[in-house]
Amino acid sequence: MVQRRVAITGLGLVSPYGGDLADFFARLCAGESAIRHLQTDDRPRPLSMPFVGCPGFDPDAALGRPLAAMMDRFAQLGTAAAFAAWDDAGLPRAGDGRDAWGVSWGTALGGTLAYEKGYRELWQQGRERISPLSVVLGMNNAANSHISIQLGLGGVSMSHTVACASSAIAIGEAFRRVRSGEATVMLTGGSDVPQAYGVARAWEALRVLAPGDEQSSAQACRPFAADRRGLVLGEGGAALVLEDWDHAVARGARIHGEIAxxxxxxxxxxxxxxxxxxxxxxxxxxxxxxxxxxxxxxxxxxxxxxxxxxxxxxxxxxxxxxxxxxxxxxxxxxxxxxxxxxxxxxxxxxxxxxxxxxxxxxxxxxxxxxxxxxxxxxxxxxxxxxxxxxxxxxxxxxxxxxxxxxxxxxxxxxxx
Structure with missing residues (x-):
């Protein structure tokens, strides 16, 4: 079997710093932390922990209100990142001949916020019904489904849930499809939102979350340090466009790198x-x-x-x-x-x-x-x-x- 080279022609993310790709990488290279202290008003016990959020993300502005209203936050972040990667690749949002182009997405939690909202409405507010959109908001394949629909991608549309390796595996599987010739273009990446109260408390119960307060949270995550205390949860979405190398060259695409x-x-x-x-x-x-x-x-x-x-x-x-x-x-x-x-x-x-x-x-x-x-x-x-x-x-x-x-x-x- 002839194996094709696979170009990376698009990169996109919803940055925790609030800027674009260049700003994201510049801040990483400067050693700047995006970690802040999260304080909620949940009862019976508020959350108080270091966290990485995307407070500047406006789903209505990024996606349009009608589309954003059809999504849980993890799908909003993922679709916004996917759109950014698609635009970065210089590909139009609409087009023909995409029946073999696909999406491979990763998420560990999916739409847990949608389900938690339903639990709160039923148990805390005493409602008898929850939103009829709860299932489509909460399903793990919501992000890749919306991406496929919005970009007219008629090939495979799949989601991978493999805990912390979810989006790496999604990228790897997308890579294999392009390399084999099964797909010319694959949009891949991942998104997650761990702010659900039950999720945060579950991680806390594992005793692997780093402690912190307003003063110390920015330095809370210290990999390889002797005084490290644990991980810091964060939300976000990140996407890559993987493309058959010859196809990318033929259309004059900018190539960021090669996945090999x-x-x-x-x-x-x-x-x-x-x-x-x-x-x-x-x-x-x-x-x-x-x-x-x-x-x-x-x-x-x-x-x-x-x-x-x-x-x-x-x-x-x-x-x-x-x-x-x-x-x-x-x-x-x-x-x-x-x-x-x-x-x-x-x-x-x-x-x-x-x-x-x-x-x-x-x-x-x-x-x-x-x-x-x-x-x-x-x-x-x-x-x-x-x-x-x-x-x-x-x-x-x-x-x-x-x-x-x-x-x-x-x-x-x-x-x-």
């Missing part, structure tokens, strides 16, 4: 405790799929959640795979700034990785210095505190999820 490989595996050992061996398998598969060697990799965007259990296992996996070369392997965790977007994490980190390759600039792990680097996380070349400008040929983006599901994406830079 995808590897996935399962630890098959524990629901929440990661295992280095499973991560190594996914890393090896991604490299082999891309036709790359460890010596070709100039950067790894780490999963890096800032949990006591996860960070050292990921570093151990990198050290096992890269061997003696690990000490020269640049690694950073951008979750230190944009938080953990759950099902959208793989997509926003894929965008960060593609931009790093395109701009030859590695964003840092914010709040991490050599003085507070955990002994158990040493052995790779952590990009500390400040951006690093360096030529980049290829990079990996890691997504390692609860359930033991691992996904690794491999990207190549496009010569300028």
């Amino acid at each position: 490989g995808y590897g996935t595996s399962c630890d098959h050992s524990h629901l929440v405790r990661p295992e280095a061996a499973g991560q190594v398998r996914a890393l090896r598969l991604a490299l082999a799929d891309a036709g790359l060697d460890t010596a070709d990799i100039d950067y790894v965007n780490a999963h890096g959640t800032a949990t006591a259990e996860g960070d050292p296992v990921e570093i151990a996996a990198l050290k096992q795979l890269f061997g003696d070369g690990a000490v020269q392997l640049p690694v950073s965790a951008t979750k230190s700034m944009h938080g953990h977007l759950l099902g959208a994490a793989g997509a926003i980190e894929a965008i960060a990785t593609v931009l790093a390759l395109r701009e030859a600039t590695i964003p840092p792990t914010a709040h991490l210095t050599d003085d507070n680097l955990d002994l158990g996380c040493r052995g790779v070349d952590h990009v500390l505190t400040a951006r690093r400008d360096v030529p980049l040929r290829a990079a990996l983006s890691n997504s390692f999820a609860f359930g033991g599901s691992n996904a690794v994406l491999a990207f190549r830079a496009v010569p300028r």
Whole structure:
């Protein structure tokens, strides 16, 4: 079978910083945190936690009020990001000949806000009925369905729910369809909104959320630091347009980068405790799929959640795979700034990785210095505190999820 090259021609997101792609990447490279303190008035106990929101996002302005009203917030964020990526790719919103073009989307939570709203109306407000739109607002495939309808994409329209690896797997599966020739164009990415009270309390009960207040929340997420206290949840949407390389060149599209490989595996050992061996398998598969060697990799965007259990296992996996070369392997965790977007994490980190390759600039792990680097996380070349400008040929983006599901994406830079 002839395998086609796959170009990345569109990037789009709803940025937690409120700006565009250039602003997003500039702030990452500056080590600027988007994490703020979230305080709600919920009863019986308000939420008080570090959080990454998108307060500047106006769904009516981005989508139009009639369309926005048909969506839960996760679908609003996802569709807005998808539209931004589509426009960035220079593709018209309407057109013919798209019966083989498709959507592959990731979300861990789907429309949980819609369901929670129904619970509140029934149990707290004593209503006998909830909105008849609740099912279509809450279904996990709402985002990809709306994207397919709005852009006239008649090929596959699928959603992937694989916890924190959801959108990385969605991107990988989209990549495979374009590479095989099954689809000429795939719009892919992910979106999630974990503000539902029950969701936030569930994560809190796991004891993996970083504490913080108005003064400390911006520095609450500290991957690989000895004093790390846990992850920080965030909302958002991020999207990429993947396109057959020859098709992209023929229409004169700008190519941000190339997606070259995808590897996935399962630890098959524990629901929440990661295992280095499973991560190594996914890393090896991604490299082999891309036709790359460890010596070709100039950067790894780490999963890096800032949990006591996860960070050292990921570093151990990198050290096992890269061997003696690990000490020269640049690694950073951008979750230190944009938080953990759950099902959208793989997509926003894929965008960060593609931009790093395109701009030859590695964003840092914010709040991490050599003085507070955990002994158990040493052995790779952590990009500390400040951006690093360096030529980049290829990079990996890691997504390692609860359930033991691992996904690794491999990207190549496009010569300028």
